Amino acid sequence: MEDIILLLTNIVSIIVLNIFITNIFQSISKNNELKNELQLYEQQAKIQYEYYTSLESKYENSRKIVHDVKNHLQTIENLYEINEHEKAEQYTEDIYKIFDKLGQKYYTTNKVLNIIINDKMQRAENFNISLDCKIGDVNIEFIKDIDVTTIFSNLLDNAIECAKDTFENKVIFLRIDKFNDFIVINITNALEKPPIKDNGNFKSTKKNHNGIGLQNIKRALEKYEGNMRIEYDEKAFKVNIVIPNN
Template sequence: MVNNSIAILVQIITFLLGLFSTYIIFDFMSRLGRTLYYKKYFYVIGYIGFTFIIFLSKMFCGELLNLFITLAATSAVGYFLYNNKKIYIFYYSMYIVFLAVFQIIVASLFQFICLKFNINFYNTDILILTVSTVMQFANLSASRLFIIFYKKKKIERITPMQYLNFLVLPVFSIFYITTLMMYIQVYLSMEDIILLLANVVSIIVLNIFITNIFGSISKNNELKSELQLYEQQAKIQYEYYTSLESKYKNSRKIIHDMKNHLQTIEHLYQLQENEKAQRYTEDMYKMFDKFIHKCYTSNKVLNIIINDKVQRAESFEVELNCKIGDVDLDFIKDIDLTTIFSNLLDNAIEGAKAAAEEKNTLLKVDSFNDFIVINITNSINKPPVKGDYTFKSTKKNHKGLGLQNVRMALEKYEGTMRIDYDEKNFKVNIVIPSN
């Protein structure tokens, strides 16, 4: 009776674990990056078909052939239902291989722990079932971590406590399931089977729920970061239009006094005070220059950003030179333009401000073949300090996330950023495909 009960239990839990394993793979493909969106019943049919193929493969094929079938089926489903970019076939294949290697490591680690702590299983089926259950919970965690590292979401996106809370549940689940499997070897009735299945299903559902919350937290932090960028852009535009309004009011005052200025210059010439008249005229030109809105580029947002940064550089006695060619930046979203240029120009101005001798910054934007090339060079007082992922900020209470945000913005357009520096200059080179 006990052996029959265990056999029934093994078959039911194996079926549930198979469905759970398929869910992990489909969840991975939906989160990695999608270009295809169909009606839900297409994905239900794909899920059922994929699960059926994997079950048949495990029943009638060896381990190596089963791996190839899983790899081929995952790549096919991913390509036709989630992302039809050919590079993603490689990602899907790499993911399946990663899981296969990870399962071997987990199984070996589990065996080592059992030997180390003298954990004994008297039924082979229960041992195999326990190892399979442990691996599926580990796979769910590994799958989410794989996505995080692929998307290059640094740990700053998720707090260490949130990260720890995410790992606690899978570890607890593994411990809990292992303990249950050990106890059912002693005695098992039909009521125990029902109770155990309810526990296994609950643990699986809870893990799926918590990992979805984990993904939502990460997405929420991304949205907060994006909102901060929108606020930064809005602040720049507000300050820009406020400055325009102030210049407009001051220009009206000058226009009002223009007759008096012209009469003064004319009177100086009549008195043969040519030098004074010339200086007076030059002062008038300088006064007019303050109210001129310079047009550096045809892109409205970038023009606002540059005018704002030029004004900021002047307040720090930093010379900001801009050389912008005939480039089309309309394919880049306004929020990403703000992220790229505001962060880099702010960093450049901060670096030049601290320079002991020449305080200058140079911005060059031009096109070369099918690429947009952006170069920003600024003088520095000393070489920057490099951290784990980026350069450490010299600003007080500042995390130095500007360059990380720039990299994330560039990734959307397959752009690259290279940083070089020496004792006197800091250089940022950006290349973005224009089509």
């Protein structure tokens, strides 16, 4: 009888211990999810902050240009009066270029995505990378802003990281369009060397970076039953995403 009681006590203890350990693992898992989600919100907030800071800077610069516009017009007029037509045309072209830089480009009706593209466009230009972006008549309002940030920020950041190390074809192609009942996202960038894979996952080449960008994209896509396919060769890295347009 004592042995049976001891055995039952051990069994109950093991069950209680298993439940306790399971609860600990669930708590750790939930904590990691919350930590990851917090990082994503911080990423989104940082992008929006930098975007509006950039807007403020451009607004101040535009005020300076407008303040001097009378002088610029006078200079152009004087150049024409002395028959310096080429210099006048070049001066006019330079003014146009300044105004182009001050303006914010409009790519899509989705405010968050428009902010992200403008932000990444500026970052790409800093590395002499051309970001060729074409967006069709698509509605992605059903995707939460935090997931829009996760998907497109990571896609473009990864593409810029790859393209900046190339010596030729420093260009990134971003295409978003609708096909039947699906939204199709394609992004392609040039490669200087093949990506590194570890246990089937792509490994980041960035210092002090754990390469969780693509994993976060996959998690975000799962919420909308979307899927991602990656292809690459010696010259290009391509990501294709398909999301049902419910």
